[in-house]
Amino acid sequence: MTRTDKFTIVHLSDVHATIGELLYGQVDGVARIEQVGEYVVAAGVTPEAVIVTGDLAQRGHAAAYPAIDRALTALGERVGAPVFTVLGNHDVRAEARVLDGHRDGHYRVTTVGDMRIVLLDSSTGELDAEQLDWLASAVAEPFGTGTIVALHHAPVPSPLPALSKIGLRRPEAFADAIAGSDVRVILAGHYHHPMTALYRGFPVAVGPSLAYHQIMNAGPAAVSGHDLAMFSLVQITDDQVSTAPVSLQSPSPLFSIPASPTTTAPQLRRTP
Numbered sequence: 364m365t366r367t368d369k370f371t372i373v374h375l376s377d378v379h380a381t382i383g384e385l386l387y388g389q390v391d392g393v394a395r396i397e398q399v400g401e402y403v404v405a406a407g408v409t410p411e412a413v414i415v416t417g418d419l420a421q422r423g424h425a426a427a428y429p430a431i432d433r434a435l436t437a438l439g440e441r442v443g444a445p446v447f448t449v450l451g452n453h454d455v456r457a458e459a460r461v462l463d464g465h466r467d468g469h470y471r472v473t474t475v476g477d478m479r480i481v482l483l484d485s486s487t488g489e490l491d492a493e494q495l496d497w498l499a500s501a502v503a504e505p506f507g508t509g510t511i512v513a514l515h516h517a518p519v520p521s522p523l524p525a526l527s528k529i530g531l532r533r534p535e536a537f538a539d540a541i542a543g544s545d546v547r548v549i550l551a552g553h554y555h556h557p558m559t560a561l562y563r564g565f566p567v568a569v570g571p572s573l574a575y576h577q578i579m580n581a582g583p584a585a586v587s588g589h590d591l592a593m594f595s596l597v598q599i600t601d602d603q604v605s606t607a608p609v610s611l612q613s614p615s616p617l618f619s620i621p622a623s624p625t626t627t628a629p630q631l632r633r634t635p
């Protein structure tokens with residue numbers, strides 16, 4: 364893989380899908396999965412994988428998994444890429460077994476071309492000794508162009524005081540398990556705000572939520588969300604990892620000009 368040979372991931376997180384009612388009276392997680400497909404196709408992005416880092420269903424809405432599974436299957440077909448999911452703290456392990464890839468358990472390793480993808484289960488807030496041992500052996504030998512690790516709980520804290528203690532418990536045990544491995548990026552969610560970090564040399568990309576976004580100035584004594592549906596585009600090349608958070612809701616454009624084939628961004632034109 365070279366700089367021009369890209370591995371692009373549509374990174375969704377924290378869908379919080381419901382059944383029988385909308386989340387907070389207005390958020391339809393399943394419908395938003397469908398909107399992501401429309402958006403990605405319109406953007407001209409051709410991903411190699413879709414990865415969803417947990418909180419697929421809102422707590423108490425485990426009956427939504429079949430609809431979530433259908434929506435994710437349709438999304439994969441629309442964007443032409445396989446879809447992988449991990450569980451979050453809202454998810455229910457037993458009911459989530461109907462999801463594609465979860466019948467035999469909630470953590471596994473798979474490959475897409477030359478990329479290895481390790482899918483972890485942190486739905487309890489931590490990775491137990493058995494899963495950590497399995498993880499260490501899964502990444503013990505390098506593979507192809509490297510490894511992507513996906514889990515719900517980020518191994519680094521949010522800078523927001525109200526969220527600073529809800530990350531992965533015992534993150535150092537997780538870091539020990541992947542130390543020295545070919546992991547290119549760690550994908551996570553849970554905070555409902557995008558964030559990038561470096562942890563023991565490994566890039567960490569925390570994706571925003573498809574359901575709602577943290578109100579970042581709600582203060583240290585409150586957790587509050589507003590209706591903003593976002594996901595991320597994560598791109599890996601030979602020597603780069605980049606993340607680009609994207610909002611499904613966008614205001615009308617200020618301007619629109621043809622993109623130049625020789626530049627990565629159109630030049631601003633002086634307006635009258």
Ligand SMILES: [Fe+2]
Nearest residue numbers: 377418553555
């Ligand atoms: Fe969540």
